[in-house]
Structures are given as C-alpha cells and as structure tokens.
Amino acid sequence: MATFRPVVASEVKSLAPGTILxxxxxxxxxxGTYADPKLLDGGYNHPVIIVSYPPxxxxxxxxxxxxxxxxxxxxxxxxSHLAQxxxxxxxxxxxxxxxxxLRIVTSxxxxxxxxxxxxxxxxxxxxxxxVNVKQTFGIEIAAxxxxxxxxxDAELTAHAIKALVEAVLESRKRKRRMENSLKSELExxxxxxPRTGTSIKKAGGKEVTRKxxxxxxxxxxxxx
Numbered sequence: 001m002a003t004f005r006p007v008v009a010s011e012v013k014s015l016a017p018g019t020i021l022x023x024x025x026x027x028x029x030x031x032g033t034y035a036d037p038k039l040l041d042g043g044y045n046h047p048v049i050i051v052s053y054p055p056x057x058x059x060x061x062x063x064x065x066x067x068x069x070x071x072x073x074x075x076x077x078x079x080s081h082l083a084q085x086x087x088x089x090x091x092x093x094x095x096x097x098x099x100x101x102l103r104i105v106t107s108x109x110x111x112x113x114x115x116x117x118x119x120x121x122x123x124x125x126x127x128x129x130x131v132n133v134k135q136t137f138g139i140e141i142a143a144x145x146x147x148x149x150x151x152x153d154a155e156l157t158a159h160a161i162k163a164l165v166e167a168v169l170e171s172r173k174r175k176r177r178m179e180n181s182l183k184s185e186l187e188x189x190x191x192x193x194p195r196t197g198t199s200i201k202k203a204g205g206k207e208v209t210r211k212x213x214x215x216x217x218x219x220x221x222x223x224x
Contacts, residue, residue: 004022004024004028004145004146005145005146006030006142006144006145006146007021007141007142007144007145007146009061009142012059012060012061012063012141013056013059014153015050015053015059015065015141016050016053016155017050017051017052017053017161017165018049018050018155018156018157018158018160018161018164019049019050019053019153019154019155020047020048020049020070020118020124020147020154020155020156021047021048021049021050021067021144021145021146021147022046022047022048022144022145022146022147022148023043023044023045023046023047023048023067023069023139023143023144023145024044024045024143024145025044025045026041026044029143030142030143033140033142033143034064034138034139034140034143035137035139035140035143036137036138036139038135038137039137039139043069043137046069046070046071047069047070047124047129047147048067048068048069048070048139048144049067049068049070049131049156049164050065050066050067051065051066051067051068051136051164051165051168052065052066052165053065053066059141060141061141061142062140062141062142063140063141064138064139064140064141065138065139065141065144066136066137066138067136067137067138067139067144068131068132068133068135068136068137068164068168069131069132069137070104070124070129070130070131070132071129071130071132072126072127072128072129072130073128073130075126075127075128076128077092077095077128078092078095078096078099078101078103078128078130079091079092079095079096082095082099092114093113093114096114096130100132100133100134100171101130101131101132101133102116102130102131102133102163102164102167103115103116103128103129103130104116104118104124104129104130104131104156104160105117105118105123105124105129106123106124106125106126106127106128106129107122107123107124107125108123108126108127109123109127109128110123116131116156116157116160116163116164117156117157117159117160118154118155118156118157118160119154119155119156119157122154124154125148131164133164133167133168133171134171134175136168
C-alpha cells in the first residue's frame, strides 16, 4: 500500500487555486471524508490541481474544493495517445485542445511549448502531464495529500492559473450550448409528431380523429 503525506489542518490556509496535490486511491481516503460521487475510480491515485478554493477566512479542514485531474497518459504525449486510437492531429497543442486537456510543464521536458508553467521553475515528475478541463470535481480538503509524497509544494504560475480557469469555464459553456442545442432539437422533433386525437380527414361531413378511425377499422374487421 502506497504511503501518502496527507494535507494537515494547519496547511489549509496556504492552499489556493493552482496548488497541485495528490488524490490517494479511493480505499485509502480518510473515513467519512467527502468525495464527489461523479468521480470514477480511475480518477483516484492521480495528481490534481485546485481550480477554486474557499476564501481564506472561511476555509476549514472539512471544506470542499474544486479539483481537476492530472494524467500522464503512461508517459505518452496526448498526440501519440490519440494516434494509438486512430485519432490524428498535426500538433500536440491541437490534440490537447480538441481532447479537452492542457499540458503542464514537466521536469524532464522543461522547454516544451504551450504548457502551463509552475512557480520557481519546477516541473511535474512524469515525462508528460495533462490536466483535464472537461470536468471538475468536489473533494474535501482532508481527503487530499501533498504532491510528491514528501510534502513538496507545487503551484501553477498566476498566468497558468488564469489559463486553467478560463479553459474550465469555456468547456462548461460549450457543454451547456451542446445540451441546449440537443434539447431544442428534441423539442422540435416532438412538436412535429402528430398528436393523438387530432382530426385527419372528414367522412360524411364529420371530422374523424385517429382514435375514431381506429374504432371504424375495428368495426369493419368484425363485419359490423
């Protein structure tokens, strides 16, 4: 079982949007701590970045924060990862954008282009690191651990935090637009459907509804 250095109560006021932490495996979270039910098992045991955080004066050890999951794609670039699935893009930046990820600088590739930078020239430990901006989750601070296992602090730069938050918000807007568009299409299709009981033709000067027509057919079959 892996050992994690949990965030302690005295550290909550030093955390902020852009802080990189670790989300332990689901079965190793402290008993009773809150974790978003939408967070699947595959999202645990990964680095996470705080997207939004309560005001310092209000934050508590039991407060909930908004996090985004970081993945390494097993050391592959996202361009290579998608290519293995038959999805090809000309550049890694375009691949990340289309898939809903932002690349983060790593210590092994400190000069990679179009990446979110860390303060003090630091980099994440994997060859490749990407933060998922398509979906964020709520988690209790007490459930989180320090990134790196030794209590190391890792934070995005102010510019990188701004880029992350903007990407999350834009992804949300895009999702709402798609949902509204789908809703409009479904409502439009529903309006085009013939309603039960509407008149469809006249017989002997009288409007016959679909319901009446069904009765006429039944009588005809019975020879009445």
